[in-house]
């Protein structure tokens with residue numbers, strides 16, 4: 001479930017009336033997503049044609065001070081032809097408004113569905129779309145630090161503690177040392193842009209092999225573009241539990257990326273270390289959620305072991321994880 005805040009019909013009508021989008025026809029809560037409350041909004045539109053939007057109400061994880069970055073980035077990328085939803089501004093030109101004591105934004109609805117089991121053609125398309133946002137974001141004027149860098153993730157793992165990590169699975173007892181070891185060989189000085197840093201299949205909308213929308217930019221930050229590619233590799237190129245790396249998906253993702261932006265030699269060489277970092281990032285946030293969410297609560301806990309298995313693959317085969325088959 002991802003509607004945490006109840007909004008009554010009058011509140012929704014009042015909110016929509018602040019925008020030049022026609023009158024509210026319907027508002028349906030969206031079950032997917034865990035961070036914010038989201039509704040699919042339908043309005044009468046401005047030219048006798050119904051229009052659809054996504055209304056997002058920002059819950060506690062998002063700091064309102066960061067909305068100029070997140071929403072400004074969507075508009076910046078959409079204006080440059082990237083497949084991302086633009087924000088709808090209200091009649092006063094504001095990209096978000098206050099409702100029920102929280103901030104809310106009306107965002108363009110994009111068609112498409114998230115691939116359940118990506119194909120090489122889809123991985124290729126997402127690689128190209130990722131490179132497009134990297135190039136288009138280079139002149140975005142705002143900045144945001146990565147609050148989930150390796151140091152932060154190592155601290156998260158340390159605060160979970162070795163014993164509690166081992167309760168999830170005995171293999172995880174080693175994770176804190178693995179994170180310290182990974183920090184010693186992290187590359188520096190790679191080319192940067194704004195990166196998405198969470199481009200999992202559930203954050204991509206597709207129609208067939210075409211990317212129709214990259215969504216959920218709420219972890220976007222300044223960072224190495226090759227790190228974003230490594231995150232996307234870890235998220236797209238394995239079976240769901242992370243035991244098997246699919247070479248055809250890997251080749252397709254990299255080829256798609258390089259069809260738009262060629263990797264430098266140092267970026268390519270850095271991919272195994274960056275992929276280890278990516279695995280530690282998702283392992284850490286999943287382990288923390290796993291330990292903090294009681295097992296009887298009806299929220300789907302994501303298994304940290306999925307990223308332990310990916311990490312093991314990257315540590316064992318290194319650059320071969322990115323080699324052409």
Ligand SMILES: Nc1ncnc2c1ncn2[C@@H]1O[C@H](COP(=O)(O)OP(=O)(O)OP(=O)(O)O)[C@@H](O)[C@H]1O
Nearest residue numbers: 030032033034035036038054085108109110215216
């Ligand atoms: N612009 C959009 N166009 C169409 N559908 C969208 C759009 N934005 C979000 N959605 C739909 O809403 C769902 C929830 O959105 P999202 O994943 O951004 O949720 P969240 O709670 O904000 O983030 P998280 O997944 O990190 O918890 C998506 O799975 C998608 O189905």
Ligand SMILES: N[C@@H](CCO)C(=O)O
Nearest residue numbers: 198200282285286302
């Ligand atoms: N995409 C992440 C959740 C956001 O941090 C995961 O699958 O663990």
